[in-house]
Amino acid sequence: MATDALFEIGLEELPARFIDDAEKQLHDKTAAWLETLRISFTNLTTYSTPRRLAVLIEGLAEQQMSMEEEVKGPAEKIAKDETGNWTKAAVGFTKGQGKTTDDIYTKPFNGTTYIFVKKHIEGKNTIDLLPGFKDIITSINFGKNMRWGTQTMRYARPIRWLVGLFGSAVVPFEIANVASSNTTFGHRFLGTQITINEPKNYEEQLHQQFVIVDAKKREAAILQGIRELEQEQSVHIPIDKELLNEVRNLVEFPQAFLGSYKREFLSIPEEVLIISMKEHQRYFPVRAQAGGELLPYFVGIRNGDDTSLDTVIKGNEKVLHARLSDAAFFYDEDRKRSMKEFLTKLKRVVFQEDLGTIHEKVERVIILTRLISQHIELPTADTNRAVRAAEISKFDLTTSMVNEFTELQGVMGEKYAAFYGEDAIVAQAIREHYLPKSANGALPETAVGTVVSIADKLDTIIGCISVGLVPTGSHDPYGLRRQAIGILRMVHANKWDISVEKLIELALQVYATSKVQLENQDQAATIIEDFFLHRAAYILKETGIEQDIIHAVLHQAIGNFTYSLAKAEILSSKRNDETFKLSQEAFVRVLNLAQKADSTVIDPALLKTVSEKALYEKYYSVNQAYHQSSRDAKEDLQLLEQLTEPIHQFFDQNMVMVDEDNIRKNRLALLHQIGQLIYSYADVTKIEWKQSF
Structure with missing residues (x-):
């Protein structure tokens, strides 16, 4: 016979960024745990919301499978004495396995003959093994943990309730003084405490309490609400997948609504408006169906139903108005100052205590930009643009706008540089030198922006690793891995004939003549080259190149990365x-x-x-x-x-x-x-x- 089982972890609101990974861990760990226990099942479904993680196990066998186990004992020469009789070692071994010496048989293992016995392990009742699920709950890893009350346990958020069911029977266990039961809670404001009568009814019972526990169904509900608003208002609402994923994990019962802001705010750069809506308020911007220009509207997702929705909309509009008013003020104030004033302030901003100020970093990047431009034979006009872009690449960091909206670094640099009359390509390069922002992110479109981006990232990598800030495990506060991958991707995308080792050499040369003195440069160079080698191997692996081919191509050095990648692809074929x-x-x-x-x-x-x-x-x-x-x-x-x-x-x-x-x-x-x-x-x-x- 088979029975359904349900486990739920009730929590204070989890950070949205933790939820998807936690749900995947719950699924994978549960499946592995049941396999280890030899308990069969027909289906395993996980659920997640900001306040809960749950797993429904359907068709769970009521008894663990029995098994025959072969147990290896001591070597035959130890198990028998000189007369061929069983020794105390053999007798003790069989007794420990619940067997007698009559059950012993021998066979070779790795060139030596050992004694063995076979024993039957009777499967236990599943209900007696399920309390062990508490270990699955406590083993889930989160990006950041906390303690609460007098508890010594660390978890992403405090555990408030636990559900454990095998059919209608409660599976007893306790974590952090919270005992399991068949009781859960609906929506924080719209729902009530309820009793789960059967595991298979879990999803429907919670839906009646204004909780959609299936993350994919919540996402579908959000998209449906947005599409309905599009049709009603005759507008276009672009779907940012990253934002959609985050909003899905911020609510338990989504309700889309349309709000507005003053049209006069459209005079602020579009990027500022979008960042304010997306990053700070989790709103979706609204565009015109024809032409695609930004409109003074936004779409928010409420955690609840449509009760008093007008009041909710007015509250959200008030919050956004205040933030956009600040942005408009900063935008006006910044343009009253000169670029020179912002550049001067960089002398007081520390980049890293051992590597000097941002101003000193910029000085190194200027020199490195010129050197790289020369080695790749960049045209003189573009070289001059690249050097100028390097000179002013960081000036926007001291502006009020970037101080308030840090996500706009580079973006505002481009806007303000154009305002100050800089060459359009130079202005664009200021924004592009921060690209790519992720390992697989968009690359700079211009050669000028690419050179400055490589120079800036090289300076950061060489400097940080040289002073001992080598990434370990998941700890990479300066994003050095991402930046190294970015450098390799940019060199490859532009097909520049320059080796990675040469780039490292140039950056070390610049440091050698700078105010920052790095010790043991030869040792640092070896570590840095090895660091880039691992990133190159990662990219090759991501493109489908086999490990042995990677070792064959990168056995000495990376060299020209485009050439190395092409060699790997050919040898693989x-x-x-x-x-x-x-x-x-x-x-x-x-x-x-x-x-x-x-x-x-x-x-x-x-x-x-x-x-x-x-x-x-x-x-x-x-x-x-x-x-x-x-x-x-x-x-x-x-x-x-x-x-x-x-x-x-x-x-x-x-x-x-x-x-x-x-x-x-x-x-x-x-x-x-x-x-x-x-x-x-x-x-x-x-x-x-x-x-x-």
């Missing part, structure tokens, strides 16, 4: 390519033998056979062409493949390890030189070739 088998075998054989070379100097006069002369001549021509190529991964591999036939003929017609010392060394030197050429492309010995022949 060659893994099961029958036509590449001969080349793969030739390259691997060369690399394996090349390690034995004592000398790397080839003496052409010692090349005696036709095949080794042919290999040398082919290597010479391929090597020249390879080092003159434009670093096209496909073409370079095709060049190397020209060595395939001469290599096979060489091995077929020559013995490398001959007795003549000079001949042997010369042949090994030839293989070493060829190996270095192959090695510069990739260490193909690290690849698990899977051609099926």
